[in-house]
Amino acid sequence: MLTFRVLMVTALLGASLPSARAATIAVVNPGFESVALAEETSSAFANSGTTAISGWSIFDLGGGGGGQTLNPGPASAAFPGGAVPEGNNTALAQSAIVQQALGTVLTTGTYSLSIRFGNPADRDDMATPSSFQLFSVPTGNVIFARVGIAFAGIADGTFADFSASTEIMAGNVNLGDQIGIKIVTGSPTVPGGTYYAFDDVRLTLDEPSRVVPVPAAWAMFCGGVGLLGLRLRKRAAG
């Protein structure tokens, strides 16, 4: 009887293994830590599409936009106490697009984006828009935008988490396109504006087609059922 119970448990485990987990899509320099900065110092992004910060390019939206990475120390005016949500550095940009091509193409599944946005204490909380986008590199189409990130929900000198997900269905016009992510701080129609800080960029993809038990689990399941059948036949025969 003990053998019977063990076989039943084996069969049930085989049938109910959890589905595959979401895969992380690699982002180069996701926390802007590629340059080791001393406290209270910053390193400017070069402008006009050049890549001065590993992995990332920056484009001026107009009005003299730009950006930098910053390691705020304890006496930081932007982030008093020096707290950043990940590592030592945060990125900041004003009236600019900071973007990265990801070296992968759009497929069906559920994409989830997350990022931390910060509100520098030494800058006015102007109503310039900001967003975090998943986009098609060849077409520029926005596949998903976490739009409307504003300082209203972020206290001066602190960061807040923003995340959302979108399901890409069969038939999406951008399937197969190279994809990228970008942070847009400001607007071409609102020159100047103010600095947004951002850090800890993450992207995952959960592909439904991969949500099946692994072969080893199937082997265990089939073995369990087979042995169970053999056991029952022996019981019936006896």
Ligand SMILES: [Ca+2]
């Ligand atoms: Ca960081």
Ligand SMILES: [Ca+2]
């Ligand atoms: Ca502020």
